[in-house]
Amino acid sequence: xxxxxxxxxxxxxxxxxxxxxxxxxxxxxxxxxxxxxxxxxxxxxxxxxxxxxxxxxxxxxxxxxxxxxxxxxxxxxxxxxxxxxxxxxxxxxxxxxxxxxxxxxxxxxxxxxxxxxxxxxxxxxxxxxxxxxxxxxxxxxxxxxxxxxxxxxxxxxxxxxxxxxxxxxxxxxxxxxxxxx
Amino acid sequence: xxxxxxxxxxxxxxxxxxxxxxxxxxxxxxxxxxxxxxxxxxxxxxxxxxxxxxxxxxxxxxxxxxxxxxxxxxxxxxxxxxxxxxxxxxxxxxxxxxxxxxxxxxxxxxxxxxxxxxxxxxxxxxxxxxxxxxxxxxxxxxxxxxxxxxxxxxxxxxxxxxxxxxxxxxxxxxxxxxxxx
Numbered sequence: 001x002x003x004x005x006x007x008x009x010x011x012x013x014x015x016x017x018x019x020x021x022x023x024x025x026x027x028x029x030x031x032x033x034x035x036x037x038x039x040x041x042x043x044x045x046x047x048x049x050x051x052x053x054x055x056x057x058x059x060x061x062x063x064x065x066x067x068x069x070x071x072x073x074x075x076x077x078x079x080x081x082x083x084x085x086x087x088x089x090x091x092x093x094x095x096x097x098x099x100x101x102x103x104x105x106x107x108x109x110x111x112x113x114x115x116x117x118x119x120x121x122x123x124x125x126x127x128x129x130x131x132x133x134x135x136x137x138x139x140x141x142x143x144x145x146x147x148x149x150x151x152x153x154x155x156x157x158x159x160x161x162x163x164x165x166x167x168x169x170x171x172x173x174x175x176x177x178x179x180x181x
Numbered sequence: 182x183x184x185x186x187x188x189x190x191x192x193x194x195x196x197x198x199x200x201x202x203x204x205x206x207x208x209x210x211x212x213x214x215x216x217x218x219x220x221x222x223x224x225x226x227x228x229x230x231x232x233x234x235x236x237x238x239x240x241x242x243x244x245x246x247x248x249x250x251x252x253x254x255x256x257x258x259x260x261x262x263x264x265x266x267x268x269x270x271x272x273x274x275x276x277x278x279x280x281x282x283x284x285x286x287x288x289x290x291x292x293x294x295x296x297x298x299x300x301x302x303x304x305x306x307x308x309x310x311x312x313x314x315x316x317x318x319x320x321x322x323x324x325x326x327x328x329x330x331x332x333x334x335x336x337x338x339x340x341x342x343x344x345x346x347x348x349x350x351x352x353x354x355x356x357x358x359x360x361x362x
Contacts, residue, residue: 036219038264076268080261083219087257088277095276096269 001115003179004030004061006053011140012064012168019169023176032056034063038079042067042110043121045079050112050119062113062175066167068142070130071104072097081142090134090145103129105146109167111175120178124170182296184360185211185242187234192321193245193349200350204357213237215244219260223248223291224302226260231293231300243294243356247348249323251311252285253278262323271315271326284310286327290348292356301359305351 005016005027013029020027034049046065053063067081073096077084084092097103104127111122128148135144139156146155148165155162163169186197186208194210201208215230227246234244248262254277258265265273278284285308292303309329316325320337327336329346336343344350 038217038219038261073273074268076265076273078268080219080264083261084257087255087259092254092257092277095279096273098276 001060001179003027003115004057004059006030006032006034006049006057006061006063008033015168016064016172019172020176023173025176025179030057030061036065040075040079042079042108043112043123046110046112047119047121050114054114057114060114060116062111064109064111064168064171066107066109068146069106069108070097071106072100072102085141090142093130093142093145094132094134097130105130107142107146107167109171111171113175113178115179120175122171122174122178124167124172124174126165126167126170182241182360184208184296185238185240187211187213187215187230187238187242187244189214196349197245197353200353201357204354206357206360211238211242217246221256221260223260223289224293224304227291227293228300228302231295235295238295241295241297243292245290245292245349245352247288247290249327250287250289251278252287253281253283266322271323274311274323274326275313275315278311284312286311288323288327288348290352292352294356294359296360301356303352303355303359305348305353305355307346307348307351 005013007013008031017027032053034052036045037048039045042065046063049063067078069075069078107126109124113120126148128146131145131147131154135154135157137156143155148161151161186194188194189212198208213234215233217226218229220226223246227244230244248259250256250259288307290305294301307329309327312326312328312335316335316338318337324336329342332342
């Protein structure tokens with residue numbers, strides 16, 4: 001079965017391609033626009049997109065929505081993470097976290113998939129903390145300010161850990177398992 | 182002609198009712214849900230809602246979308262103003278504005294209207310600045326941190342000025358004018 005990942009991001013596609021290959025799942029990329037709804041969780045955003053695209057994409061496919069949920073900020077930036085990042089960046093998030101003792105945060109990746117017969121929503125998450133400063137190493141999005149639980153380094157500083165335990169990997173592993181069900 | 186204002190907010194409805202009455206426009210309220218899209222400007226959000234609801238609401242109606250656009254934050258919180266307010270409040274906005282010299286901001290209200298024959302989008306705005314602290318007087322949303330151009334008081338401190346020159350009043354006045362065209 002050929003499975004398509006509907007995404008506008010080549011970066012996300014390559015990451016998913018590499019991880020799913022470990023599970024013998026081969027994917028192709030399609031870039032079809034969907035109108036993302038405003039929702040409090042990534043599952044609903046992904047599932048709504050899936051249903052919008054079901055009639056347009058006539059082959060098995062999945063889409064992914066991810067976000068960073070910060071406890072002290074009531075879940076901000078959440079499902080609006082990429083929009084918020086473009087507006088205020090990591091500098092803005094650290095300003096908002098100034099003086100906050102509770103620094104718990106969670107990266108969430110939600111995949112909505114359609115295998116031609118059934119649909120599923122698969123969630124991966126990684127818990128951690130917001131760092132006190134932006135780490136020097138360049139990294140994607142919020143990676144330079146996110147320290148996963150059990151580590152002292154941000155995702156940007158420790159790319160290997162990110163590759164091994166990221167929210168997206170966890171969701172993709174669940175996807176691979178679901179496809180073999 | 183009876184015109185309906187589709188809004189979930191009694192507060193917004195009463196404000197619109199009072200202002201439009203000055204122009205002999207009588208309105209009723211309906212609360213119909215629409216799925217707000219993610220867009221960079223309020224005009225597009227309002228117009229999309231109008232078109233979603235056109236088949237559902239079989240009478241002349243209008244809807245309104247508003248937001249606060251802060252220059253130094255690349256237009257944040259913009260069309261997501263009410264969501265952002267619930268998450269980080271005025272305290273969060275002031276944290277983001279800490280040390281920023283350029284404090285220009287703009288309140289925008291966009292009305293999308295359908296008079297039974299034609300549709301229109303009407304925009305009202307009021308320019309001003311983000312204050313350095315939250316004013317003591319209680320006020321709606323971002324009012325306690327917004328100082329309109331030419332004033333030294335926030336919208337929350339000077340409710341009369343708000344009533345006279347608000348973005349919503351300006352959009353509503355354009356609506357009244359459009360109805361009389």
